[in-house]
Amino acid sequence: MTTTLAVVLLIYFAMVLGIALYSHARTRTEVDFLAAGRSIGPVVGGAVLAATQISAGTVVGTLGRHYLTGVSWWWIWLGVWAGWLCSAFFVAPQLRRFGALTVPDYVGARFGSERVRAMAALLIIVSNCIYLVAQFQASGEIARAVFGVPPLAAILVVVASTALYSMLGGVRSSSYIEFVQALIMVVGLAVAIPVLLDRIGGIGTSIDFLRSLDPRLLGWYYGPKEIAAFGISFSFAIAVSPYEMTRYYSMRDERTVKQAIAVSIGFQVLIGLSVLALGLFTRVLFPTLPSEDQASSVMAYEVLPPLVSALLLVAMLSAIMSTVNSVLLVTGASVSHDLYGKFVRPDATDRELVRWNRIGILVLSIIPVVFALQRLGNVQAIVVAQTKFVASFFFTPVVIGLNWRRGTAAGAVAAMLGGFLACLLWELTGQKSFARHGIDAVEVGVLTSLVLFFTVSWLTKPVEEGKLRVFFPR
Amino acid sequence: MIFAAVELRSAAIDVTLSADRATIVATYRFAGPGLAPEFVLIRLPAQRIAGLAANEGRTTEATGLVRITARPDSAGAVVIRYEVRGTLDRIPLPVPSIATARGARTIEIRLEGLAPTVDLDDAFPRLKAEANHAVAVLANVPSVIRLPEPGRWSLIRTIDRLVIALVAAASLLWFVQFRRTRAPAA
Numbered sequence: 001m002t003t004t005l006a007v008v009l010l011i012y013f014a015m016v017l018g019i020a021l022y023s024h025a026r027t028r029t030e031v032d033f034l035a036a037g038r039s040i041g042p043v044v045g046g047a048v049l050a051a052t053q054i055s056a057g058t059v060v061g062t063l064g065r066h067y068l069t070g071v072s073w074w075w076i077w078l079g080v081w082a083g084w085l086c087s088a089f090f091v092a093p094q095l096r097r098f099g100a101l102t103v104p105d106y107v108g109a110r111f112g113s114e115r116v117r118a119m120a121a122l123l124i125i126v127s128n129c130i131y132l133v134a135q136f137q138a139s140g141e142i143a144r145a146v147f148g149v150p151p152l153a154a155i156l157v158v159v160a161s162t163a164l165y166s167m168l169g170g171v172r173s174s175s176y177i178e179f180v181q182a183l184i185m186v187v188g189l190a191v192a193i194p195v196l197l198d199r200i201g202g203i204g205t206s207i208d209f210l211r212s213l214d215p216r217l218l219g220w221y222y223g224p225k226e227i228a229a230f231g232i233s234f235s236f237a238i239a240v241s242p243y244e245m246t247r248y249y250s251m252r253d254e255r256t257v258k259q260a261i262a263v264s265i266g267f268q269v270l271i272g273l274s275v276l277a278l279g280l281f282t283r284v285l286f287p288t289l290p291s292e293d294q295a296s297s298v299m300a301y302e303v304l305p306p307l308v309s310a311l312l313l314v315a316m317l318s319a320i321m322s323t324v325n326s327v328l329l330v331t332g333a334s335v336s337h338d339l340y341g342k343f344v345r346p347d348a349t350d351r352e353l354v355r356w357n358r359i360g361i362l363v364l365s366i367i368p369v370v371f372a373l374q375r376l377g378n379v380q381a382i383v384v385a386q387t388k389f390v391a392s393f394f395f396t397p398v399v400i401g402l403n404w405r406r407g408t409a410a411g412a413v414a415a416m417l418g419g420f421l422a423c424l425l426w427e428l429t430g431q432k433s434f435a436r437h438g439i440d441a442v443e444v445g446v447l448t449s450l451v452l453f454f455t456v457s458w459l460t461k462p463v464e465e466g467k468l469r470v471f472f473p474r
Numbered sequence: 475m476i477f478a479a480v481e482l483r484s485a486a487i488d489v490t491l492s493a494d495r496a497t498i499v500a501t502y503r504f505a506g507p508g509l510a511p512e513f514v515l516i517r518l519p520a521q522r523i524a525g526l527a528a529n530e531g532r533t534t535e536a537t538g539l540v541r542i543t544a545r546p547d548s549a550g551a552v553v554i555r556y557e558v559r560g561t562l563d564r565i566p567l568p569v570p571s572i573a574t575a576r577g578a579r580t581i582e583i584r585l586e587g588l589a590p591t592v593d594l595d596d597a598f599p600r601l602k603a604e605a606n607h608a609v610a611v612l613a614n615v616p617s618v619i620r621l622p623e624p625g626r627w628s629l630i631r632t633i634d635r636l637v638i639a640l641v642a643a644a645s646l647l648w649f650v651q652f653r654r655t656r657a658p659a660a
Contacts, residue, residue: 145613148577187640191633198629199598199620201518201564208538209516209617286614287514290573302599302612305630307637 005146008310012318013161019176020164040250044179046263049247051178051319052326053080053238053264054185054271059316060138061380062272063299064292066279070210070217072227077272079231081265083238086399087245088261093254094402095245098470102330103245103398104338110401112467113409114342119416120394121338127389128331129368134382135320135327136372138293141379142316145297155369158317162324163365178325181318182267188312189274195304196281206284213287217280229440233384236391236446240398247326293379328361335360385427392423392445396453405472411457419449480506482572483550484580485615489565491587496558496565504550504572511552513542513568516617520561528554542568565619574613583610583619592622596630 040048065073098106103124108117139158140151147154200206210217222230238244248257282299289295300312336356341348348356376382396419397412423445487500504511515523516539526533528544529552535541544552554568567583574580583599586607594601598620599610 144577148579183644187637191637195629195633200618205516205518205538210538212536212538213514284516285616285618287569287617288571288573289614290576294576298614302614302616305595305634307634311637 004306005310005313008307008314012314015180016161016177040247040256040260041252042256042259042263044176045247045251045256045260047179047182047267049244049260049264050267050271051182051185051322052244052247053268054182054319057134057138057323057380057383058271058275059185059319060141060293060296061134061378061383063275063279063282063296064294064378065380066276067283067289067295068292069221070214070219070280070283071276072216072219072221074272074276075227076230076234077268079233079235080238080268082231083235083241084261084265084268086235086239088258090399090403091239091245092248092257092261094471096248096251096254096257102249102333102337104334107397107401107412108338108342109467110463110471111397111407111409111412112463113412116397116409116412116416117338117342119413120397121334123389123393123416123420124334125331125364127386127393128327129364129371130382130386130389131327132324132365132368133371133376134379134386135324136368137375137382138379139317139320140372141291141293142297142313145294146301146313152369152373155372158321158324159365159369162321162328163361177318178322181315181322184311184315185319186267186270186274188308188315189271189278191308192299192304192312193274193277193281195308196278196285196299199303200281200284206281209284210280213283217283225438226440229442230384232446233387233391233440233442236395236442237387240394241390244326245398291378324365328365331364332357332361335364388423388427388440388442388445389420391442392419392449393417395419395446396449400450400453402471405468406457406462407453408457408460408463410460411453411455414456415449415453418452419445422448480504480509480572482570482574482580482615485570485582487567487581487583487615489583489585489619491562491585491621494559496562498554498556498558498565498567500554500568502552502554502570504546504552504570506572509546509550509572511544511546512571513544513552513554514571514617515540515542515556515568516566518561518564518566518618521564521566522559523566524557524559526554526556528552563621563623565621567615567617567619569615569617574615577613579611579613581612581615583612584608585610585619585621588621589624591624593628594622596620596622596628 062073062076095103095106098109102121104117104120107120108114136155136158137151139154143149143154144151197203197206207218251257251260278299279295282295282303285303286295286298289298296316297313300309300316303309304312336353336359340356341353345352377385393416396415397407401407401412423441426439426441426444481504483503483505485500485502487498490497502511513528515526517523517537523540526540526542528542529547531542531544531554533540533542542554544554546552552570558565584607585601588608594603594608597608597610598618599612599616601608601610601622
């Protein structure tokens with residue numbers, strides 16, 4: 001088993017390196033590095049969006065959450081897909097038409113303010129660091145469950161290899177690598193289901209066992225208010241997720257973006273259903289694990305045939321790497337393009353910006369490692385916390401800002417800052433008594449952000465018509 | 475249940491197979507204060523559990539499982555004995571509510587009486603043949619042992635071969651597509 005895994009890992013990393021070197025040879029300008037020369041089509045684009053979405057939060061966190069709480073967590077996917085549809089109709093076409101390189105590019109141009117751009121860049125860096133903590137923690141869990149090695153070793157391997165291919169080839173290499181990852185993931189997860197059923201003895205046995213173990217596993221572990229709050233978090237965050245939106249810029253045109261989102265939802269339906277089934281069947285086969293975050297790696301390593309097991313473990317690691325890669329690209333771009341290139345050296349050359357991007361990627365991939373080693377919560381809980389912050393500070397300025405011309409720079413700053421702080425304060429205080437009041441931090445954050453955006457925008461001077469023409473053609 | 479403060483130190487599960495029954499003796503060693511482990515034993519179709527006994531144990535039957543509560547002895551050990559009769563393609567195992575420490579592979583399952591012609595690759599958990607028995611070592615207690623059956627069509631081998639074929643076909647397709655897009659226009 002270990003030999004098979006080692007061989008599959010070697011082949012996979014050789015392929016990743018090959019694609020990265022090939023892309024490096026074709027990367028000459030900042031547009032090549034950050035937007036793959038705007039050449040990505042709908043199928044590769046859709047798989048890339050799915051692979052970016054299907055992170056450690058899904059293969060480790062969501063599978064673990066199904067293992068622990070059962071079926072009801074699946075309803076969260078409806079929120080995820082609602083977010084994608086919102087993005088497809090109200091965000092992606094406008095952003096692609098604008099043709100920026102980064103999300104703060106859009107925010108700065110839409111509100112005609114460099115201050116807004118800087119704040120967006122900083123908040124993106126903070127929220128991305130939280131997201132990276134979850135990814136690194138997941139890789140540590142896999143390493144501990146499969147190889148019995150300390151989490152730090154696995155985290156460092158993931159950081160080093162991902163930072164390498166992010167720095168070498170930019171968005172082009174990551175797009176092709178993620179396409180392959182998405183395919184491996186779908187095949188690996190789908191093949192795992194009949195194997196688990198063969199071990200257990202069938203669906204009927206599993207249902208009877210789970211119902212007797214804890215009736216909530218097949219019913220409602222979470223109440224409707226909790227499901228709604230989680231759904232809002234994912235929906236609003238996905239609609240404006242900076243690392244997903246950056247992918248739109250690499251696609252050929254607006255039509256390609258919409259097609260890619262449809263392809264991506266198809267991939268996600270398959271993966272979501274597989275993850276639900278595997279979480280439940282793993283609970284039947286191993287009812288007591290030390291942590292729900294180990295469910296996916298224990299399932300892959302202990303139950304599956306050697307080759308499928310190796311492929312699925314590689315797919316899980318690669319899902320983590322692809323998300324880390326996407327997040328690092330966005331974070332690096334925030335450092336080089338939005339902060340260094342706009343505030344430190346506005347006359348910086350393309351070569352200099354790419355260098356600063358790579359420095360940003362390197363530095364910002366190390367900070368979350370420290371937090372990942374502290375195990376601040378389980379993987380899914382960290383992902384949920386990050387989505388709450390993104391939804392609270394970014395949903396209003398992006399979605400409302402793209403569709404309401406009266407929004408102003410002061411309104412956007414107030415919305416981002418107010419939404420972020422309201423969510424943070426509620427998370428640190430009111431969240432503890434959710435069962436009593438039923439109000440989640442994301443609801444408080446988004447509502448605060450909306451109120452501030454409309455109020456402050458009405459009270460301040462509108463953005464000049466000339467600056468709005470690209471976003472509101474008529 | 476999952477984040478219990480106490481832990482399962484080790485388990486030694488001996489399964490002896492004969493023509494019409496499987497006899498199981500499972501010994502669990504726990505550590506930590508206030509131990510009150512509960513075990514669940516999955517109920518499988520066409521099988522009957524007989525002679526279930528544990529240290530000062532009590533059993534409760536539900537549709538899909540049997541719950542066993544037992545008091546560990548002074549050394550923190552619980553021994554559970556029972557027989558499985560009926561269809562013996564799978565053997566249910568009692569899974570304690572207390573988990574092992576992360577990553578520690580201290581669960582040992584020993585199987586005696588397997589037909590010598592069976593393919594161990596088809597078993598769950600992964601078994602290794604030793605002198606006159608087969609052994610599996612894991613980090614967590616599984617609820618079921620899937621026994622290999624002589625002459626049975628191998629799901630595991632079929633899936634592994636299917637995956638190899640799929641990867642080969644996908645690589646070939648990729649290569650053809652790559653050559654087509656790189657070929658100069660006529």
